[in-house]
Amino acid sequence: MAALKRSRRMPGILASFVQIDAAADAIRALRARGHRNLVVYSPSPNHELEEALNHRVSPVRLFTLIGGLTGCAAGFAMTIWMSYDWPVLVGGKPIASIPPYVVIAFELTILLGALSTVAAVGLFSALQGKRGVAYDPRFSDDQIGIFVPAGSDQTSAVETLLRSAGAVEVRHEAA
């Protein structure tokens, strides 16, 4: 628990960019040199950054699918089971008549699909969140940030790379 609450600051270099293509170039150059654990901040999602980072598609979609299917199954299971649990004939219809139950199953598909999608984003953000990584308020405004985790032996090389790519500011983060 204590480790979660008070995590150490991660040593590395935080660079700010104003130009989008400069930031994308820097990401490609860093990745080519073997820096994989980059954290890239941007005020909005951006295709150029995504292409440079070359991430896999988010696994959130799997949770949407599982949530939706669970909701659908739960909707049919609940209505059919409850109909047989106390069988009452209504309007000469079968005890469990599927067409009206489609409505309930549909609503629960949407409900659980949506909730599990949001829960998945929370889960992945918690699992993949890097605690103690430096941040700057300008990254939610109009700048792009790149954090490169680096030990003291790598810092000067990384800084040179970032500056030549067009970083407007480079900051050293000590542990």
Place this chain on the structure above:
Amino acid sequence: MAVVTHPTTVSHDTQHIPPMTHAEVTRDVVATLGPASRGYVLLLLGAVSIFLIGILTFLILIKDGLGHAGYNPPVFWSVYITTFVFWVGIGHAGTLISAILFLFRSPWRTAVYRSTEAMTVFAVMTAGLFPIIHIGRQWIFYWLLPYPNQRYLWPNFKSPLIWDVFAISTYLTVSTTFLVFGLLPDLAAVRDKVSGWRKTIYTWTAAGWQGTDNQWRHYSRAYLYLAALATPLVLSVHSVVSWDFASSIVPGWHGTIFAPYFVAGAIYSGIGMVLTLIIPLRRALRIEHMITEYHFDNLAKLTLLTGSILLYAYAMEYFIAWYSGNTFEQATFFRRAFGPMWWAGWTMIICNAFVSQLLWFRKIRVNITALFVISIFINIGMWFERYVIIVSSLSNDYLPWAWDQMNPTWADWGILAGSFGWFGMWFLLFAKNFPIVAIQEIKEMIPMPRMRGGHH
């Protein structure tokens, strides 16, 4: 190839992008959250006072029972159910704009979707109160939920009323989730601009959002799926509401056209409310440069489309009533136009089917004053549409000797007014405390500066 810049083409292609930088977008939207003006405080006080009228009426209803409302046999569904359908319908435009137009990649939605989505949540929240007010014994409302009661009875899942419980609660949950989820990056942007106790509040509400590559990767995907789930949901909700009526055999209710007719009407009424809300709002919050003539033109086109669908549906209802050869159906529709409630019937037809046809003219579509006036007509017309459908059909239902009229009383009007106060209060509070224009999505449209010129 030589680059030919043609002024009209260029402005047409980029008119959805406000001519601003990223920093200006943050600055201008954060400025809307500043200290409240006197006008805002007066509006909020007005909304709260009207809401208190509703609270007072409701307390009297709880104490004495529903007898104060204008129920009169055979009319046991009247103003409360009318207002329930009205508010559920209002919500639909918000989800259409935020989810369906997102899937269609319609760029004009970006500037207005946050305000319409907030409208959706608060309208459905308002609507949800009405079945509870209407049941009379509010303290046992949970009988609607499927739980094992002491006699081990379950709800009747073949009843559209129980479908409605599921549809409305799902709609409220999913649209609230969608709104809050979309707010996260914007709350982070506000957090990084303000100071003091406000920073503490936005730090908590932004839930640790930093806009990292991983957060955006999951967020963008999730947003897409939420939009894809909300799209069929919104179409289903008003269909289910329409089946509350259509699956009975009351003349005037028993129509297969009801589901699409209700969905079109819902979106039409919702856009009416959107116009009523954002025309004063954009001036009060000084965001006229973000919500422009271009957005109103598009909103008006959507109003024209749904209004024309309503015109068709009204015509079809009358046509089928005549063509069916069913005497009761024919009599019901004759009475709608020439019976004791003729004034309500014509209010509905004129405000909805005819007033919307004015929007064929671009001059009217971009005239903000005209749009505001039309939006008021839409709000009135759509409330009366539900009133006509519900009350005029029920008052002449099956046995002619049992037929009777109903007249709304102070208890009906008090609750109706209170619902506007309640809705207005939440909307005003939202507009002052949360970014009413989606900061992040506006930024997504504005190209960031480049080191090398030109587009990629």
